[in-house]
Amino acid sequence: MTAVDERSSVGIAELIMDLQSVGLRIETVLETSRKGGAGPSDSGMLWIEGVPVTVPPSSVSPYSLRAEDDGQGIYRDGVKVASVSGTKRPRFYDLETADGVPYHQIALLHLDSLASTVVQACNYWGNSDQCGFCGIGLSLAAGATIARKTPEMLAEVAVAARDLDGAVDATLTTGSSVAPDRGALYVARCGQAVKEASGLPVEVQFEPPRSLDVVNEVHAMGIDSVGIHIETFDPAVLERVAPGKFRTGIDTYFRTWERAVSLFGEGRVSTYVILGMGEDPDLTVEMCRRAVDMGVYPFVVPLRPVAGSLMENVPAPAREYTEPIYRKVAGFLEAKGLGADTAVAGCARCQACSSLNLVQQSGGATPCGSGGGPGLLQIGKRPGS
Known part of the structure; x- marks a missing residue:
């Protein structure tokens, strides 16, 4: 019996808490990762013993990700502590829209969830209000994404992510707007288009709007959460x-x-x-x-x-x-x-x-x-x- 076989669900939880604190040394190819952005940034995305996890890479972590004959494993002090799977590059990343926008600049697959920042700008960014933990402007500056995704773009990508890579839901967020709705209605329209095209359940994320009636309008568009x-x-x-x-x-x-x-x-x-x-x-x-x-x-x-x-x-x-x-x-x-x-x-x-x-x-x-x-x-x- 290996160390992995002996691990209880409690042990896996403890391992993942450790990894999300001290990070993971990457000693093999990790094809799904993300830098910048407003979501799980600067992280590797992988399945650890069947559990979806994002883990920050670290050159000094006591844990390492290594290649194996039949996949990958996480090791500490030369001992395997967990099996890893599902780190291949999503297939829909290789597609592009009719006008040449790569799908991966429109939305990313966070393990089994399609995610996108529909407006890659925020009225807090670049001034004294900038949130200390956020990197929403970094991926745009690096050319990894586009400034504004349309409902049509997102619907097209959602169908491909569902069909080619098994996406099970969609998460759409946006930078905060100075408009009274704080950007909620646009991200909800994008979510509505994704849901109608793909059938995936959709969450949209936004700041509290000036009027609570905006929340009613978001709900009326068929958004799930x-x-x-x-x-x-x-x-x-x-x-x-x-x-x-x-x-x-x-x-x-x-x-x-x-x-x-x-x-x-x-x-x-x-x-x-x-x-x-x-x-x-x-x-x-x-x-x-x-x-x-x-x-x-x-x-x-x-x-x-x-x-x-x-x-x-x-x-x-x-x-x-x-x-x-x-x-x-x-x-x-x-x-x-x-x-x-x-x-x-x-x-x-x-x-x-x-x-x-x-x-x-x-x-x-x-x-x-x-x-x-x-x-x-x-x-x-x-x-x-």
Whole structure:
């Protein structure tokens, strides 16, 4: 029996949490990866023991990805700890539109989820409001994408990704706009076109619009789920790393989520919660509880420092810090009956950038109202403190 055979689901969850903290040395070809952008940037995309994962490459990681006769494996200290599969370049990347735009400049396959930033620009970028963790302008500057994708382009690519590479959903995001709808209606029109052409479930992601009636309009277009991302619940951190979002106000996010849940349903509204930016872990856990109680899925992820971003030199948080938070939040989700399966589409469905669903599925959630082992602050103080 190999080390892989002996690994429990709990062990795989622990391994992936480690990898997302310390990264992975790439000693073979990893064909699916991404740099820049507003999503899971600067990451390799792979399946570890059948689990979809994005992992930052690192030349100093104790873990290495090596080629094997029948695939690839992850090794530590010369011992294989997991099998890897599914890292081949998607076939639809080799196609282009009739006017010569390569499909891979329109949308990318994040493992089994088609993803695109439909407007590769943000009113926060390049000024004092720029979000520290974001790289939305970097991939455009590098020529890896185009500035604006049309609904027709995205629909065409979605059909190809479904037919050639087995895409199971589509996630569409956009930079924040100064328009009253904050860009929500355009990304929703793109999502509507993708859904009508491909039949794939679609999530669209946008900032809280000036009027909550915009959320009704998005729902009326047949969109399946929405991501409205606050990034951190700690107001001091939000003001420092995302001043534009800070001015929007945490209460505004909760009001927008409340309207969205009333339309899309519990579990079909999500928000990113990034760990490792100096946040108060107890406050983070309590606010995640509040979000879950209203039917919002807090997609808890470790900071992924993006080369070229304002936070490129901030280290990813250690597993000792992220794991107890995952366990607490997973307990809230379990008690509420929410999980990756209720998300239908989007980041909370994919889960590749987080270990939250792994912890929940492996039985590692801390029961609500229980200490559940070592206390949150016993395990790790906030990063940067």
